[in-house]
Amino acid sequence: MTDVVVVGAGISGAASAYELARRGFRVTLLDRYSPAAMASGWTLAGVRQSGRHPAELPLATAAVQRWAGLADELEGETRYRRNGNLRLARTAEEVPVIRSLVEQQSAAGLDVALLTDTADIQAVAPAVSDRVMAASWCPSDGSADPRATVLSYVAAAQRLGVEMRFGEQVRRIETVEGHVTGIATDAGMIAASHVVVCAGIFGNELLEPLGLAVPLQVPMVTVLRSVPMPAALGPVIGVANADCAGRQEVDGRFRVTSGLETWHGDIDHDGPRPAVRPTMRSIAEVVRLFGEVVPAFKDARMDETWAGLIDLTPDGLPVIDSPAGLDGLTVAMGFSGHGFCLGPVTGTIVADLVETRRTPFPITPFALDRFTDRKQVAFEPLSLHG
Numbered sequence: 001m002t003d004v005v006v007v008g009a010g011i012s013g014a015a016s017a018y019e020l021a022r023r024g025f026r027v028t029l030l031d032r033y034s035p036a037a038m039a040s041g042w043t044l045a046g047v048r049q050s051g052r053h054p055a056e057l058p059l060a061t062a063a064v065q066r067w068a069g070l071a072d073e074l075e076g077e078t079r080y081r082r083n084g085n086l087r088l089a090r091t092a093e094e095v096p097v098i099r100s101l102v103e104q105q106s107a108a109g110l111d112v113a114l115l116t117d118t119a120d121i122q123a124v125a126p127a128v129s130d131r132v133m134a135a136s137w138c139p140s141d142g143s144a145d146p147r148a149t150v151l152s153y154v155a156a157a158q159r160l161g162v163e164m165r166f167g168e169q170v171r172r173i174e175t176v177e178g179h180v181t182g183i184a185t186d187a188g189m190i191a192a193s194h195v196v197v198c199a200g201i202f203g204n205e206l207l208e209p210l211g212l213a214v215p216l217q218v219p220m221v222t223v224l225r226s227v228p229m230p231a232a233l234g235p236v237i238g239v240a241n242a243d244c245a246g247r248q249e250v251d252g253r254f255r256v257t258s259g260l261e262t263w264h265g266d267i268d269h270d271g272p273r274p275a276v277r278p279t280m281r282s283i284a285e286v287v288r289l290f291g292e293v294v295p296a297f298k299d300a301r302m303d304e305t306w307a308g309l310i311d312l313t314p315d316g317l318p319v320i321d322s323p324a325g326l327d328g329l330t331v332a333m334g335f336s337g338h339g340f341c342l343g344p345v346t347g348t349i350v351a352d353l354v355e356t357r358r359t360p361f362p363i364t365p366f367a368l369d370r371f372t373d374r375k376q377v378a379f380e381p382l383s384l385h386g
């Protein structure tokens, strides 16, 4: 018997299943592939508050507090490191962008500083080029290992009794007279009084038959991962216009991303997880752009490249909501390129919503109905991800 079915074993779904099980719910976690098969495996996995939309900042701050003890709590690995985040201005035009970001976020209570001296920037990250003109510095930001974290959530949830069903696709959410009654999968039916949709870019396949939808665009991001290199870079590096970002992993591999690119819909579903291929031109551009700000990266030999897809909403904010009018449905998707950091808090909010339809977190900006009144939903340009 299951009380709650969670669809999607990325960080949002895995954390939700874990939190629900801690509260005594009988939970089934399903994924059409495997844990961390999509965005939660493709990600850069920065754990940052800096550069956040004001609506997300309280969640990001709560998440960062939670990340510190997460590995112990889950009795697994997260490889979380609080090594800070530097967002760089490479030109005179980018300096005011970074300055205004720091002013806004300091006013919102975040401990973030503007560094305008190369020596100050290189004091926290000696590997950064001396051509960089200024940077925001948030010492409490960091990063984690995305796959290890999701697997730790899955293992912890399993120990709490969550039933895992991987390689099984949910086809439909079943309802009767305004109440969720379960799901139909490609292997059969599962009865449940609550369904949580954490299905990333595929979430609308399940919502649309219910008359619901999260307006999404799906751009792609090129990701490069090098072979292990000597330790050179502690903080996560971003840039003012978000055309590249990167960090060095615990074992010395650089993990570096492009800005948003157009995705033309090609995706290979044949392997253990879906694969999207980046273009050679984009790979070369990432090497050039990140190499300009971290010269050591120019010498790195690449081990892997892939492209990740982003579930981008018009305002760049997620939907975390139990929509009115249908009893037993909770949605957590549309994280728009920055949902990895939020995962631990997303799980808590989802569990709150399933349990009582309420949460102490300020989630009004993440309501699904913010889109429903507008016929035409205009997408705002997303300036930051990662």
Ligand SMILES: Cc1cc2nc3c(=O)[nH]c(=O)nc-3n(C[C@H](O)[C@H](O)[C@H](O)COP(=O)(O)OP(=O)(O)OC[C@H]3O[C@@H](n4cnc5c(N)ncnc54)[C@H](O)[C@@H]3O)c2cc1C
Residues within 6 Å of the ligand: 007, 008, 009, 010, 011, 012, 013, 030, 031, 032, 033, 034, 035, 036, 037, 038, 039, 040, 041, 042, 043, 044, 045, 046, 047, 048, 168, 169, 170, 171, 198, 199, 200, 201, 202, 203, 205, 206, 221, 222, 223, 257, 307, 308, 309, 310, 332, 333, 334, 335, 336, 337, 338, 339, 340, 341, 342, 385, 386
């Ligand atoms: C290149 C890149 C860089 C990023 N950098 C950062 C960063 O630095 N910091 C940050 O915080 N965030 C970052 N993000 C965003 C972050 O990774 C995502 O927001 C987050 O991982 C989303 O997790 P999720 O669980 O909501 O979705 P996903 O990880 O996409 O999980 C959805 C899951 O649902 C499953 N699924 C879908 N449909 C079905 C179905 N019908 N039946 C069964 N299963 C189904 C899929 O197989 C998938 O495993 C980045 C993303 C990308 C792509």
